[in-house]
Amino acid sequence: MTQLPASIDATQTMLGDVGYVAGRDLSTVVFLALKLGRPLFLEGEAGVGKTEIAKALAASLDRRLIRLQCYEGLDASSAVYEWNFAAQMVAIRTAEAQGGAERAALTRELFSEDYLISRPLLEAMRPQEGGAPILLIDELDRTDEPFEAFLLEALSDFAVTIPELGTITAPEPPIVILTSNRTREVHDALKRRCLYHWVDYPSFEREMEIVTARAPEAAETLSREVVAFVQKLRGEDLFKKPGVAETIDWAKCLVALDAVELSPAVIADTLGAILKYQDDIQKLQGSEAKRLLDAAKAEL
Structure with a gap:
């Protein structure tokens, strides 16, 4: 079991060692969550790396990752x-x-x-080899308020009650990461139990670091063009703006196609890697892709 980081810099380095490029603001809140034993609530657009933080923590701390994927209609029996x-x-x-x-x-x-089948919340309360697990409660905004109320109680005491067996309390509280894409507001009472951080789209420099770490096979020139184009694309009126995950996927797709630089033709052929709605793809047809590409290259 790896020891918890002793400082913000150590946290940033620890995450970087497993390929997660975190800014100092994010590293600070992660360090505090680990230091104080508080749940960490991460909110932001889809694809900006919220879920990956939990995976990076599990890898860097050598802890088990237990994931509760939220969905509409999720109730306590399915989660516990x-x-x-x-x-x-x-x-x-x-x-x-x-x-x-x-x-x-x-x-x-x-x-x-x-005869008991443990679901993620109960599993996270049980003793684990190697220390307390990382409990990822992913896309909490997909659930409804009754489940939030239940979760508030469970995270307050890190205990769950099974009528036939009694109350099961975690011998060591799990490291809890909650994420939300903000499709609806999560209740303030639950947020107050957590440390909060908004995960925004990264700057050009930060996104370059991420692409270099996650798609090292892409040439630097191609990576710079990809990041610059995606950054320009996020400024357009799109139904779903591409996240960092799409930037990484696109870079890998271009490498697989042996592309050495972006061109309107290459962009048209691979738009499905970064845009997931046909209406958005249609907006980039014809001269629009060339306009954005020219603007992106002009700033490099």
């Missing part, structure tokens, strides 16, 4: 635990075939750990 109904039915039928068992004893057996 459920009983293995099929196995319980088999046990009941077996007991009946063997002449029956004492009802109270059978009930205790059926609702024991042997």
Whole structure:
């Protein structure tokens, strides 16, 4: 188990060692979350690297990553635990075939750990080899308010209650990362439990560092053109602006095509790597891509 970083600089270096290029502002809030044992709430546009922070922490600290992917309709039973109904039915039928068992004893057996299926929140509360795990609660804004209320209680005490077994408390609180794409506002009460950071689109220099780290096979000239073009593209009126993840994907696609520089033809052929809606792609057809490319190259 790797020790927690002792400073902001050490945090920044630790993340960089596993390929995550973090600015000092982000490194500061990550360091404080680790130091104080507080959940970290990361908000920002999709594709700017919020989820990757949890993965980078798990890799750099050599901790297990437990991910709860949120969705509409997610409830406590899906996030915490459920009983293995099929196995319980088999046990009941077996007991009946063997002449029956004492009802109270059978009930205790059926609702024991042997028939319990742990979901991410419960799994994160259990002892782990190598220290407390990284608990990633991803895209929290996809859930509804009742689940937020439940999560608020769970993160307050780092404990969950199973009526048949009692309360299970984490021997060591997990390192909690919550993310939101801000498709709706998350309740203030939950945010107050956390340290908060808005993850914005990076500057040109920062995005160049990221592309160099994540797509090192791309030549520097090509990488600079890719980043400059994407930065210009984000200033356009698009339904979904490309994130850093799309920049990295595009650079890798261009390398796979043996492209050495951007051209309107190359851009037209590979727009699907950075734009995910047909309306946005249509806006870049014809002379529009050339206009943005010329503007991007003029600033290099």
